[in-house]
Amino acid sequence: MRQVDFVALVDAAENLETMSLATRMSQLVGLPVEKAMTALPGPWADIVAGITKMALKKALDSALFSLRAMPGEPANKTHQVLAGLSGALGGSFGIAALAIELPISATIMMRSIADIARSQGEDLDELDTRMACLSVFALSGGGSGAESADTGYYAMRSFLTKALNDTANHVAALGLSQEGAPALVKLLSAVSTRFSLPVSQKLVVQAIPAIGLIGGASVNLLFINHYQKMAKAHFTVRRLERRYGEALIKHAYTEIVISIAENKSNVALNKID
Template identity: 30%
Template sequence: MTTTELTLTTDTDAALTSFARRYRDAGNVGMQVLSVVGGQAENLLERLPDRVKDQLETATERALHVSLDAAGRTRGGRLPDGGKWLNTAVTTAMGAAGGFGGLPTALAELPVTTTVLLRAIQGIAESHGFNPTQQSVRADCIRVFAAAGPLAKDDGADLGFLAARVTLTGSAVHGLIARVTPRLATALGQKLAAQTVPIIGAVAGAATNFAFTTYYQEMAHIQFGLQRLSHDTGIPDDMLIEELRLRIEAMERR
């Protein structure tokens, strides 16, 4: 069965349209950040010192490893999930603090923000009926970070983070981190650069963290919402992803 032969129920069609809107709106937040920073996303990385750019992937991979364990531990304890707006408020405040002190504090803030983001993604997975302690779900939570960052121009052609899932062992999750890292490092590098903008570093830090938290929470809802939709309807993931892609591209053409 091809997507052109696929007959969708009214509810499934509405759900896919809703996911497409979330995808589009999440990316639009990044454009607001660029208006604050006053530059193009592709030029932000040039503002970082070479020594930082050279170590960015290593720092990002280390932050992901630390965050994966820390996020799981805090969710397993007495600290409840904060919800979308609380998570956004927390990271926005941390971004402001990180930007206030320039690059040193921005670098120190990076793993903390990554932990809050991953914890929020795990909570979203659970809200859609998935167990974030399972290795396959842990991998899907990491895979959300493979989506283009909010400062990247994305016309809907890149939905690779929704790729078909496989059963994973713990070591494979760490291998996935290594594959996701280059993409996330570029996005986080843009965030760091924005936080170092003279005078408005704190404002830019708050704005970028707001954009990142909003963006990745929306990507998580799309990721796990599609998985739940596939489970409930019996429609294969790849068909739903293609239907989603068509809706996103149609919105971009308007």
């Protein structure tokens, strides 16, 4: 493997396995997000899950399957500005605005993810690419040390593979016109189940009284920046798999993740000493 490609793989692995969205949001508000989530009423979990699935469905319909490839570098900054504006809406009206704001944010994020995919050599006309774009919403980042090799990025890809294959087969046979297609519903359910947790964390942060309009925009900027990084890492791995083969890249990736975990352990031990 070329040195530049190995460096790109290391960077992708670090982002996919160690970049925790919850940690970044906690740093933004100065409060552990997990602790703040305990104040969220029980029924809200089901409500957020429903809103999340609906938002991804709208994003899939209005962004991904209508998107056309544009030349040049991905317009990350433009998408960040648009996401910030939609976040300001959520910060202004709080929890009640989630059903309005999240579909807008998800559509903007979907377009940004597809733009990044295109910049990494993906063909947006290919169904596999479009489904891979949707899968980015299931990548929350932040693996748990050495276990990341088994429970992180590749484990999530394996989890989604069945739904992705079923969706591809259904669309190939029947097209996208049948909105209630069981395969598409299954894929959306698999992704939204993972995505609903970060959405719940985002909701809690934006509901903090001190956050307000400006904080809502900041949370959305952090949110889209995180998934832009996930998308770049995800499609970097896919680009390298096309060049070198999936088996070789997966093996190298696993070795990199183990090495990262060992380095963290050594640093922790040195601090204790």
